[in-house]
Amino acid sequence: MVRLSILDQTPIPEGSSARTEIINTVRLAQIAERLGYHRFWLSEHHLETQGHSSPEILIPHIAANTSAIRVGSGGVMLPHYSAYKVAKNFRLLEALYPNRIDLGVGRAPGGIPLATMALQEGKANHQDQFARQIEDLIYYLTGSNGQGHRFQGLKAMPDIDTIPELFVLGSSGGSAGLASTYGVSYAYAQFISGQHGGEVIENYQQMFQPSLLQQRSHSIVGFFVVCAETDEQAERLASSMDVEFIKVARGEKSKGILSPELAVNYPFTTSDRQLVYENRKRMVVGSPEKIKMTLLQYSEEYKTDEFILATMMFDFHTKVKSYQLLSDAFALRKN
Secondary structure (H helix, E strand, O other), X not given: OOEEEEXXXXXXXXXXXXXXXXXXXXXXXXXXXXXXXXXXXXXXOEOOOEOOOOHHHHHHHHHHOOOOOEEEEEEEEHHHOOHHHHHHHHHHHHHHOOOOEEEEEEOOOOEOHHHHHHHOOOOOOOOOOHHHHHHHHHHHHOOOOOOOOOOOOOOOOOOOOOOOEEEEEEOOHHHHHHXXXXXXXXXXXXXXXXXXXXHXXXXXXXXXXXXXXXXXXXXXXXXEEEEOOOHHHHHHHHHHHHHHHXXXXXXXXXXXXXXXXXXXXXXXXXXXXXXXXXXXXXEEEEOHHHHHHHHHHHHHHHOOOEEEEEOOOOOHHHHHHHHHHHHHHOXXXXX
């Protein structure tokens, strides 16, 4: 059985607003739960074209307005923050919503350099501390009982008997190596790298070391997805993402996701067409039957039974329809 989950980045279509799209993200989480999706993750991207950059704030609101779906971060950009504070936040979330919280953490800045400078203003040490931060998170999440930690005995409250599932997010062997070394789950972002990560996942699984958090490896793979009733309709909808990615690559200021009507008439240059071709390696586009066949093939290649899917669409109802079609294709609903 293949599980499907959703990563929502709260993108703002042209003419909409952050407040509207935050409300739509909550609505989508409620719909995802009814449709049988397993997880609903929120991103931290410090970009003006996305509705928020604080998954740890929106997670409890979504968890309170759903009842069973797992809710988490995809992810917290850990180098910006104290591992101790992140652990305290997510232990509190786990206390409020036991066995429903995921803590996905990443190394990337998640935004423009100016945002990174503002987030890390005053930090004396700008060296890569990601590996130590992962180790710190495990120490705090598991009750601070290990020996030899530099803050020996410091607990991340509240003191509870369950632990959020910890994921290292990445698109390289380096992040996968950390996940296997520290014995935590791993989420491979093909929707970022565009590179097939089968070898990365295989190495993670083979090198996985059991930990206090989990005894077996667990990997999921992320793609952008555009699903419609026909391949032709899906291609038309995907043109909105094609144009958005071109603007990002050029460093152009975006006014939001374009409608398909405008996107299909975008004046693509030859180099734009090549970029669209490359970016399609980050996406799965087509009818429910085509996408199901593609994901089942990826399930074999990646040796995973879970995919987390993201989409950028101009119209919210079209986005919902895309996820409905996939839910039906994979028979996600239990009743």
